[in-house]
Amino acid sequence: MKQKSKARKKVAKRTVPRARRAKRIAIPKVPPPTYEEINYEGALAKSVLDSHTTPENEDAVTLAAALSSLTVSLKKISYNYGLTVGRSVYRLFEGRRHYKWYGDSIQDAVLFLEKLGYNYILYKILTDNIEISIYRRNRGHLNCNIHSFDAGLIAGFLGAARGDFTKVTEVSCCNNGSDCCKFTTAPSPGDPFCTDLGHVASLLNSAKSDGWVRQEYQVLTTQPLLKPEYAGQMNAIFSRLGEEAMKGFPEGKLSAKAMRKVSETMQRFGLGEVQYTARPQRIGILLDGAKAKKEFVDISISFLNGMIGGRFGRPLRSRLAPARKGSYKITMRQ
Numbered sequence: 001m002k003q004k005s006k007a008r009k010k011v012a013k014r015t016v017p018r019a020r021r022a023k024r025i026a027i028p029k030v031p032p033p034t035y036e037e038i039n040y041e042g043a044l045a046k047s048v049l050d051s052h053t054t055p056e057n058e059d060a061v062t063l064a065a066a067l068s069s070l071t072v073s074l075k076k077i078s079y080n081y082g083l084t085v086g087r088s089v090y091r092l093f094e095g096r097r098h099y100k101w102y103g104d105s106i107q108d109a110v111l112f113l114e115k116l117g118y119n120y121i122l123y124k125i126l127t128d129n130i131e132i133s134i135y136r137r138n139r140g141h142l143n144c145n146i147h148s149f150d151a152g153l154i155a156g157f158l159g160a161a162r163g164d165f166t167k168v169t170e171v172s173c174c175n176n177g178s179d180c181c182k183f184t185t186a187p188s189p190g191d192p193f194c195t196d197l198g199h200v201a202s203l204l205n206s207a208k209s210d211g212w213v214r215q216e217y218q219v220l221t222t223q224p225l226l227k228p229e230y231a232g233q234m235n236a237i238f239s240r241l242g243e244e245a246m247k248g249f250p251e252g253k254l255s256a257k258a259m260r261k262v263s264e265t266m267q268r269f270g271l272g273e274v275q276y277t278a279r280p281q282r283i284g285i286l287l288d289g290a291k292a293k294k295e296f297v298d299i300s301i302s303f304l305n306g307m308i309g310g311r312f313g314r315p316l317r318s319r320l321a322p323a324r325k326g327s328y329k330i331t332m333r334q
Helices: 002-025 035-049 058-067 072-096 102-116 148-162 197-205 215-226 228-245 256-268 294-312
Strands: 055-057 121-125 130-134 169-172 181-184 212-214 273-277 282-288 317-324 327-333
Touching (some): 035 215, 058 212, 058 215, 072 148, 072 215, 102 121, 102 212, 130 148, 215 228, 256 294, 282 294
Antiparallel strands (some): 121 130, 130 181, 169 181, 317 327
């Protein structure tokens, strides 16, 4: 009897470690986060998940996405930055719960998109690919698919969930005549990019969207435009767009009506809250939350200068000062 019990014990010792090893293999390994991802992309994504942010008009994200599609290189940078953000978002979810199968992670990718502000999203898990369709309220026609950042974000999330590289393409776009922006992991031809700044400028005078998004979403989609190598071109582009926004208003001194237009346009596209007094004449921009960052301040100044700088014969000078914790106030003077 003693010999039989010993044999049983030995068998038990052999089988238990094998079961544990099989369990470990089933869990996908995600590369460790970099310092930059934890401190910036991860922090902004966490803020979106915790819903600590203020809403922005959907036009703010659309403008950033359209500008990120002006060239092939900008589109690529926007997609790659989306990959970084998507991986950071996956790590946030994966740290809170462990997925039993791949489909669970896709539900969380859709949940994050809903947290960004889109509440009508459909997805399909097919045999050979995954499709995610986002229905947006903004319908500005730009004759191109503009959501490279979103495609990268989805690719980064799904790739981290699978533990490999996943390519995602936007095959239809709300801003290109379709009912929804459809993203797929299936092989597909590259989507067209927008080369005409005139099409982008048409957004400024189109009807205001009634959709909203999170402030962090606009900041993340704008990041590719703030790369140091593009700073000069982007400041010039935002200045040009500011001029386009004020077309139709008579030249000369600023009127109360013109300043209302300036204030509404700045706020609509998420470029700051304009504060104006007529006597003495003072113009200021307040940027707070995730936008209190020098590069973002620069494009806001350029946009405002484009709208009103020409009325003074030359661009206005700006003075930057911290208004309170996490905010900047910019004062514009002749």
